[in-house]
Amino acid sequence: MFKRLLMLSDAGSKNLRQAIIACTISNLTLMLPFIILLQVIVSLITPLTNHLAVNKSYLWLMVGLGILSSLLFLLCYQREYKKTYASAFGQAANTRIEVAEKIRKLPLSFFNRKDLSELTTNIMGDCATIENMLSHVVPQLIGYSCSSVITCVLLAFYDWRMASAIFCTLPIAFLIVIIGKGFEKKLGEKQLQSKLAVSNEVQEYLDGIKIIKGFGISGEKFKTLDRALKNMMWAAIKFEGISGIFVTLSTMVLKVGLGVVVLVGVKLIVIGSLDPITFLAFIVIGSRIYSPLISVLTLLPELFYMLTSIERMKSLQTESTMEGRNDVLFKDFSINIDHINFSYKQKSVINDLSCVIPSNKMTALVGPSGSGKSTLLQLIARFWDVDKGMITIDGNDIKTIDPETLMLSMSFVFQNVILFDDTILNNIRIGRHDASDEEVKLAAKKARCDELIARLPHGWDTLIGENGSKLSGGERQRISIARALLKNAPIVLLDEATASLDPENEVYIQQAISELVKDRTVIVIAHRLKTIITADQIIVLDKGSIVEQGSYQQLIDNNGLFTRLYSLQKQQFSISN
Numbered sequence: 370m371f372k373r374l375l376m377l378s379d380a381g382s383k384n385l386r387q388a389i390i391a392c393t394i395s396n397l398t399l400m401l402p403f404i405i406l407l408q409v410i411v412s413l414i415t416p417l418t419n420h421l422a423v424n425k426s427y428l429w430l431m432v433g434l435g436i437l438s439s440l441l442f443l444l445c446y447q448r449e450y451k452k453t454y455a456s457a458f459g460q461a462a463n464t465r466i467e468v469a470e471k472i473r474k475l476p477l478s479f480f481n482r483k484d485l486s487e488l489t490t491n492i493m494g495d496c497a498t499i500e501n502m503l504s505h506v507v508p509q510l511i512g513y514s515c516s517s518v519i520t521c522v523l524l525a526f527y528d529w530r531m532a533s534a535i536f537c538t539l540p541i542a543f544l545i546v547i548i549g550k551g552f553e554k555k556l557g558e559k560q561l562q563s564k565l566a567v568s569n570e571v572q573e574y575l576d577g578i579k580i581i582k583g584f585g586i587s588g589e590k591f592k593t594l595d596r597a598l599k600n601m602m603w604a605a606i607k608f609e610g611i612s613g614i615f616v617t618l619s620t621m622v623l624k625v626g627l628g629v630v631v632l633v634g635v636k637l638i639v640i641g642s643l644d645p646i647t648f649l650a651f652i653v654i655g656s657r658i659y660s661p662l663i664s665v666l667t668l669l670p671e672l673f674y675m676l677t678s679i680e681r682m683k684s685l686q687t688e689s690t691m692e693g694r695n696d697v698l699f700k701d702f703s704i705n706i707d708h709i710n711f712s713y714k715q716k717s718v719i720n721d722l723s724c725v726i727p728s729n730k731m732t733a734l735v736g737p738s739g740s741g742k743s744t745l746l747q748l749i750a751r752f753w754d755v756d757k758g759m760i761t762i763d764g765n766d767i768k769t770i771d772p773e774t775l776m777l778s779m780s781f782v783f784q785n786v787i788l789f790d791d792t793i794l795n796n797i798r799i800g801r802h803d804a805s806d807e808e809v810k811l812a813a814k815k816a817r818c819d820e821l822i823a824r825l826p827h828g829w830d831t832l833i834g835e836n837g838s839k840l841s842g843g844e845r846q847r848i849s850i851a852r853a854l855l856k857n858a859p860i861v862l863l864d865e866a867t868a869s870l871d872p873e874n875e876v877y878i879q880q881a882i883s884e885l886v887k888d889r890t891v892i893v894i895a896h897r898l899k900t901i902i903t904a905d906q907i908i909v910l911d912k913g914s915i916v917e918q919g920s921y922q923q924l925i926d927n928n929g930l931f932t933r934l935y936s937l938q939k940q941q942f943s944i945s946n
């Protein structure tokens with residue numbers, strides 16, 4: 370049951386079971402000193418009433434048993450501690466790895482549906498919650514409940530009337546906790562939303578700090594952040610405050626049981642149905658037995674709150690992933706796009722599009738902004754799956770190929786280059802992890818990065834800052850091309866970014882691209898139309914459909930959309946030059 374409910378692995382559920390048993394035993398051993406104390410009191414009081422001498426050897430035996438019981442408790446507690454934390458941290462590590470694996474296989478449509486900061490906050494928060502739940506809540510909760518039930522049964526054998534008195538308030542205390550559950554769920558959800566709002570605001574504030582400063586709106590933006598932080602504070606106060614009321618109320622009700630024990634005990638003594646020693650025993654054990662029960666009442670609301678994290682994790686686990694064969698070997702890299710349709714949520718972006726991208730040739734995608742060029746490139750790379758139709762490479766439907774296997778045959782050069790805060794050498798090595806330093810340097814040279822490296826203070830070993838903040842746009846592009854050259858994949862998908870570059874960088878990048886596209890199947894999104902004059906085929910897109918297709922000369926002769934776009938660009942550049 371635990372395994373399914375808490376999403377545990379085999380080892381995790383075994384460890385948890387052992388932790389619960391250890392916790393129950395260590396809790397029961399905590400009762401032993403009280404039982405021994407009771408025996409000591411009995412052995413001291415009985416001689417007084419019977420006018421006999423105190424049995425000293427019996428007293429020493431009790432002292433010895435007292436020490437033994439403390440040692441037994443230490444031993445059990447140490448085992449409980451070991452098993453509890455082994456189960457919690459081991460399982461939490463597994464959960465994190467499973468989540469990372471799952472995220473790796475999720476399609477982009479999943480990330481499009483979810484807010485990224487919600488995703489990171491939830492995932493990181495949920496993993497930490499599950500860790501906390503397995504280390505500080507579940508074993509204790511179940512262990513305390515089991516030991517309380519065992520003690521209750523033992524006490525009932527001893528005297529069922531007094532045992533009933535001890536536990537008579539327990540159902541009401543539980544009822545209060547259950548009533549509180551509904552409030553806590555609502556307030557917990559609000560608290561989570563306020564946390565997400567803060568993380569969104571902080572991220573937006575930091576990401577947009579240049580714009581915020583540039584337009585002098587830091588005061589205004591800070592007010593929004595301040596408001597979100599205050600909301601989060603109030604949500605936390607409300608949540609803790611209301612939960613506290615229910616927990617305190619249920620604890621108070623439970624403790625009323627001790628008063629009931631006294632009342633019932635006195636009544637039974639008066640009618641001669643109970644001896645004072647048993648009465649004393651119930652008072653001593655009664656005061657002890659409430660502490661694990663109070664822990665159960667305090668931990669239950671925490672468990673209810675934490676189960677929502679498990680629910681979220683479960684829904685992440687049930688998201689469908691992109692799977693496929695990983696034994697495909699392409700002999701030919703021609704790409705056939707056959708009547709495909711694609712939409713983001715409800716927005717249709719590609720409509721009944723068909724074309725053939727020949728192997729070892731350059732195909733350029735051209736079209737107005739928003740016509741679907743980037744989307745088409747991403748569909749070919751299986752970042753998304755088409756809604757209708759089929760894309761095949763060498764006759765294999767890419768929907769049946771594992772995305773990571775497919776990526777082995779493709780290099781992708783994005784406009785928006787992602788770099789890591791590492792050395793230049795390691796940033797280029799991302800193209801192929803097992804590449805030697807010489808291979809990385811050769812790729813960098815072909816991508817015209819050598820001039821850039823010569824200028825850097827520590828050459829290849831220069832750290833380039835977070836997301837390459839110490840490099841210019843053109844330099845980042847060249848590093849990205851070097852990665853693709855190092856990967857040496859037969860298909861190159863290129864989102865050209867020369868539009869915003871200075872002439873010097875543009876020349877370097879054009880040289881780097883010429884190296885990259887040699888003898889490969891290339892699909893390039895061209896923003897500067899003059900760079901694709903030599904392309905083998907130009908596909909002109911408009912509103913997600915092909916409106917023209919052919920060589921540069923054929924399209925110019927056609928005098929259609931391409932010619933219009935080309936003359937517009939010519940005018941623009943003659944004005945800006």
Ligand SMILES: Nc1ncnc2c1ncn2[C@@H]1O[C@H](COP(=O)(O)OP(=O)(O)OP(=O)(O)O)[C@@H](O)[C@H]1O
Nearest residue numbers: 481713716718736737738739740741742743744745
């Ligand atoms: N992740 C997304 N979620 C929802 N809609 C999107 C997403 N990406 C793109 N779109 C929409 O799909 C349409 C096509 O976008 P796409 O980026 O493919 O066009 P494009 O031709 O590459 O444009 P540009 O030349 O400006 O880069 C646009 O209307 C865009 O708003």
